[in-house]
Amino acid sequence: MFGPYTRLTTVVITILTLGSSLVLAECTREGLLAAADSYLAAQTSGSIDDLKLSPNFTYQLNNKVADIKTGVLSQPLKIDLNRSTADTIACASYTMLISATGSQPYVISTQIRHEDNGTSSIALIDTIAATTGALFFDAQKTLGYIEKENWGTLDEEMRTSRDELKRVGDAYLDMWTDANAADSIPWGTDCERVEGSSLTRPCGATLPHGGSQKPNGNRRYVIDETMGSVDVLCSFNSLGDMPDSHEVRVEGGTVKYVHTVTVLQ
Numbered sequence: 001m002f003g004p005y006t007r008l009t010t011v012v013i014t015i016l017t018l019g020s021s022l023v024l025a026e027c028t029r030e031g032l033l034a035a036a037d038s039y040l041a042a043q044t045s046g047s048i049d050d051l052k053l054s055p056n057f058t059y060q061l062n063n064k065v066a067d068i069k070t071g072v073l074s075q076p077l078k079i080d081l082n083r084s085t086a087d088t089i090a091c092a093s094y095t096m097l098i099s100a101t102g103s104q105p106y107v108i109s110t111q112i113r114h115e116d117n118g119t120s121s122i123a124l125i126d127t128i129a130a131t132t133g134a135l136f137f138d139a140q141k142t143l144g145y146i147e148k149e150n151w152g153t154l155d156e157e158m159r160t161s162r163d164e165l166k167r168v169g170d171a172y173l174d175m176w177t178d179a180n181a182a183d184s185i186p187w188g189t190d191c192e193r194v195e196g197s198s199l200t201r202p203c204g205a206t207l208p209h210g211g212s213q214k215p216n217g218n219r220r221y222v223i224d225e226t227m228g229s230v231d232v233l234c235s236f237n238s239l240g241d242m243p244d245s246h247e248v249r250v251e252g253g254t255v256k257y258v259h260t261v262t263v264l265q
C-alpha cells in the first residue's frame with residue numbers, strides 16, 4: 001500500500017540530489033566559496049589530492065607558471081586568518097590568507113578560476129605569495145591590522161556596481177602613470193590602507209600622481225558586489241616588475257579598505 005509512495009519519495013530524493021549537484025557544478029557563490037575552502041584545506045595539509053582540478057589545470061605562482069608539487073601550496077601552512085570573495089560572473093574566487101605563527105610566515109593572495117563548461121573544475125590557481133623579504137613584510141603585524149577589519153556582507157544600499165568596482169581597482173593601479181587617477185577615486189574619510197604591514201590612515205593621504213611611464217599590466221580581476229570588493233592581481237610595472245595583489249573594499253560608494261601584497265624580485 002505504501003509502495004508507490006516509497007517509490008515516489010525515492011524519485012523525488014534522486015531529483016533533489018541531482019539538482020544540488022547540478023547547482024554545485026555552476027558558478028554559484030556557494031560553489032565558488034566551497035572550492036576556495038578546498039584550497040584552504042589543501043594549503044593547511046600541503047596536499048592537493050582533494051582539489052577538483054581540470055585536466056587543463058594551470059598553477060601560477062608570483063606571475064609565473066609553476067609546478068604545483070613544488071610550489072607553496074604543497075607546503076603545509078598554519079593558517080591564522082583567511083577570507084574569501086566570489087565572482088559569479090567570472091566564475092572565480094579570491095582568497096587572502098595569513099600564516100604568521102608557523103615555521104615560515106606567509107601572506108598569500110590567490111585567485112581561483114573555474115572551467116565555465118559546467119564541470120566547475122579548477123582551471124587556474126593564481127597565487128601571489130609574500131614571505132620574508134617581500135615589500136614591508138611582517139605577517140604578524142599584517143594579521144593584527146586585518147583581523148580588526150569588518151568584511152561582513154554589505155546591505156543592498158551599501159553596495160557598488162561591478163563596473164564601478166572595476167573602475168576603482170583600475171584607477172588605483174593607474175595612479176602611478178595617470179596624474180588624474182588618484183582624484184577619481186572616492187576615498188572614504190575613515191579609510192585604511194594596509195600595504196604589506198605598513199598602515200596608512202586615512203588611506204587617501206600621500207598618493208602618487210603619475211610620474212611613471214610604465215602602466216601596471218597583466219591585470220586579473222575578482223569582483224564581488226556583495227562584499228564591495230575588487231581584487232586585482234598584476235605585474236606592478238610602474239615601480240619595477242613585481243608580482244602584486246591590490247584589493248579594495250568600497251562601502252556605500254567610498255573606499256574603506258585597501259590591501260596590497262607585493263613580492264620583490
Ligand SMILES: *[C@@H]1O[C@H](CO)[C@@H](O)[C@H](O)[C@H]1NC(C)=O
Binds near residue numbers: 119
Ligand atoms: C571542460 O573544459 C576542460 C578544459 O578545456 C576540458 O578538459 C574538459 O573536458 C571539459 N569538460 C566538459 C564536460 O566539457
Ligand SMILES: *[C@@H]1O[C@H](CO)[C@@H](O)[C@H](O)[C@H]1NC(C)=O
Binds near residue numbers: 056057058124
Ligand atoms: C588550457 O589552459 C590554458 C592556460 O590557462 C589556456 O590558455 C587554454 O585556452 C586552455 N585550453 C582549453 C582547451 O581550455
Ligand SMILES: *[C@@H]1O[C@H](CO)[C@@H](O)[C@H](O)[C@H]1NC(C)=O
Binds near residue numbers: 040041079082
Ligand atoms: C577560515 O576562516 C574561518 C572563519 O573566518 C574559519 O572558520 C575557518 O576554519 C578558516 N579556515 C582555515 C583553513 O583556517
